[in-house]
Amino acid sequence: MSSLFSKIIERAEEVSEEKEFDAVVIGAGIAGMEASLDLADMGYSVLLIEKEPTIGGKMFLLSKVFPTLDCASCISTPKMAAVAHHPNITLWTYSEVLKIRRDSERGYVLRVMKKPRFVDESACTGCYTCEEVCPIDVPKELDFNLRARRAAYIPFDTAVPKIAVIDIDNCILCGKCERECPVNAINFLQKPKIYTVKAKSIIIATGYNLFQAEKKEQYGFGTIPNVVTSMQMERLLSPTRPFNHVLRPMDGKEPASIGYVLCTGSKDRTVGNPICSQVCCMYSIKQAQLILGALPLADVTIYYMDIRAYGKGFEEFYNQAQAMGVRFIHGRVAKVEKGEGGSVKVKYENIDEGGKLETAEHDLLVLSVGLLPNCEITKVFNGISLSLDEFGWLLSPDPTNPVKTNLEGVFAAGCSTGPKDIPDTVVQAASAAAECAAYLKKVNIIAEER
């Protein structure tokens, strides 16, 4: 049966007026925001397209960042606001690129769909009334399903833009939100709008996908209570956490013993991802330190194959965690089983003990999930194709210039080219913006000479 949303998509309206920009940036995580701000500051006009109802990507969902332990949302929220208010940036959230083709004259032509929020963006004040009266609870994706949101919802308190959206496939069209909205912003007759956009250049900043922990069946995610992913743990540790404290999702108990399984879905041929995800060791060490801050009496154990503490201050950060009492066990976890009273049993091979098979029990087990490519966007290129590497990340044909792609005028930023941490993402985004600006200058000179 087709969903209501797909029925509504069929009602999409073409907008006849064409839009033109120097650059289109696809994806508004930290990479896309940084690249857009840099280009906009240089005076170029930018269209920033984000598929979700809010910008910010994964970073604004994080607790703190390693190794400095700065608050992630304190860093990303001002950037999100700067993007929204920059006069040279046009921001389209809840929007999807349907097609991109090369235009010999003017660079690229994109077809972009702005999906309906069923809320008048210019009227909504972000007052939450619709969310409060809506009778339908839906797992909240941005809290990785640890609690519910409503069918009418504002994605986050710090969302940009802070405008409600209606999840029409989970809506019973009861009309309560519409009746109660103090500014009459709700309109179920809104239709998707399809725009034609011309751009001289494109930056792809579509980031990464998280490894789906269910795929590692022997680790029990989704079947054994109190096995969570590292992203769920980020949410539990964040100031905007879904619970009132760091608690077990099964029964709300404060965990006294927490285990971490590093490399879940990374360096693992059995799940088709043989490469290292670069950030899991460090984010797990960060989380261990934050747990000890929140729960000073807790035991934290990290099961690892090898610790990759390669960046500035990383080794010291690792040593600091050890000094704080975090246990590091050099061992591969073979199996996870359900224990008594909501505990989780971990069976592992202790490499430092000559490969001895041992069992430990924890109140909560965190799977440090890896980063996987998200290059779905390559499918919308029409008549031209973007090259990917053997693992599915965007590939630069020039090893000395990792932000270039095989297509002229198309650049890549952030985790679209491979797993990386935030500082490396930002450096690469700035580099993509600089390359893009140089390209735009060249294109503009050629156009003037004609």
Place this chain on the structure above:
Amino acid sequence: MTKLTAQELRDMLNIKIPERLAKISKEQATARTKIISAISDRPKTIPEISEEIKMPVEKVTWNIMTLYRYGVVEPVEKTDEGYYRYRVRK
């Protein structure tokens, strides 16, 4: 009163609300009412609520945390076993 756009959309696309959603809406309302009434006399932990209203503990946690985020309930104290007790916010 003018017709709601929700009703207009229903009529225009001849939409029948899936049974799944009607069921969710009813179940949720019942679950929330039961939880709120269980803690209306005194604050309770999630396992205590679960025991009293015979609802799986995971489901109580899910609802309590949702009610907490929507400002309906609040934690008041922590037991020696590491559980918080929740009460209806005044």
